[in-house]
Structure formats: structure tokens, C-alpha cells
Amino acid sequence: MLGALAGVLVLSALGVLLSKDNFYSALFMTLTLVMVATVYALFDLQPLFVLIVFVFVGVIGIVTVALAATYRAMPERQFAWIWCILVLITAVILGFSIFTHTLHGISSPIGFTLQGFLKPGSEYQLLFLFLTSLVILLFLSVIKIYRGEES
């Protein structure tokens, strides 16, 4: 089941690269993200499934599809082959390190519960503070860029 999902994931991601129309690329990207959420559901990580489907796909994916539909155009292909060499070297190094690393005998259950995460004294408060600061900083940056552009 995981192998089949992984296959669909890679194929839909390939669709993003091969499709010349941004609108179809955005649709393929949304399909890829839904499949990622399905993998989470396969491992019984329901809170993450909901977060990814509703926030990641439901908001970000749809906004991207809408943007792609608004600025719909057939782009020319632009590709620098020199980057392939760098990507290939990285892939070889990563593949070699994964295969030489001893991972045999690993089989641990996934025991995540939302109640355990939200209990007092957990990482939740720190995360909430960090994310609030991040959102405020982001909004301030965007407003600054936008005002600078207008003046």
C-alpha cells in the first residue's frame, strides 16, 4: 500500500515538472500534497492528515491553483544542465550514506496523540509563541515591502 502511494506521489510530482501549463502543474502539485496527507493517514496520524488537507492543500494549494489560473501562460523551457551534475553528486553521496548506514532491526510503533502534545509543560506553548512571532514578523515584512513599493 505504501509502495503504491509512493508510486502515485512520484508520478504526480513528475507531472508538475513535465506539464508546461502552470495551471495543470498546480493541480498536479495539489494531488501530490493530498497523497502526502494520505501517507500520514496510512500511519494513523489523523491530526496531521487534517492539518495538511485543510491548511496545506485547502488553503495554499487552492491559492496556488487560483494564481496559476489568473496568470495562465505557456512558459518557455529554461534549464541549466550544469545543475544536474550537482544534483547527481548530492544523490550519490546521500544514497551511499544511506546504504552504508546500519538501520537493520528498526521497528518502532508510532504513538502520537494530540492530547499528549497539548498537555501543560509540553512543546505546545513554545511552539505557539514561536509561530505567533513568525506570523507578526512576516506580516510586518510584507507591509514594509508593499509600502516601500507604493512610495
Added chain:
Amino acid sequence: MPAINLMSISVLYATSFAILLLGFLTALSSKDLIRLLIALELMFGAVFMSLIPLFAVAANSAFAASIIVIFTSAGELLVLIAAIVIQDRRVKNILVRDITAGGDKL
């Protein structure tokens, strides 16, 4: 409760790497900002895939990391939408070649 074993770890990391690679290739071949945005979202999908094995070791930290990834992705979307709007106002298109600041030239 589902268990995560060596086989599933291998499949997850291989898929994650494949999606990341496709995201990089899409970003490299992107001609406009929308395609760049799509490529970046695809890379975030790869990050999500690589986070799954962490749930077997440190579930709470993995969940926190996932939420940070979602927020970072939303922030990146916000910044790129602002960039698209500004670029469209300034040069009346959203082509990457018209961006004069940042980036490397090969």
C-alpha cells in the same frame, strides 16, 4: 498502532528525495514566479514525507516540526504573492528573468 520498519523508512526517504529532486528541477526550469511557487510547495511536500519516520522516535517534536513547516510554507506563499503583485505592477509581467536582485548566474 502501525509500526514503522526499515522497508517503510526506505520507501519514505526515497519518495521524499524523488519529490525534492523533482521540485528542484521544476524550480530550475521555472520561467515565471507561479511555477517557482509551485516548485517550492512541492519541496515542502518532500519535507512532510521525510518527517514521518521522526514520529516513531519523537512524536511531539515531529508534530511541532510539522506545524512549523505548515506555517513556514504559508509564510512563503504570503511573501511570494506579495512579490508577484509587486512584480506585476512594476514590469507588467511575472517572468523570473525580469528579477534583477539576488540569485546566481551560471
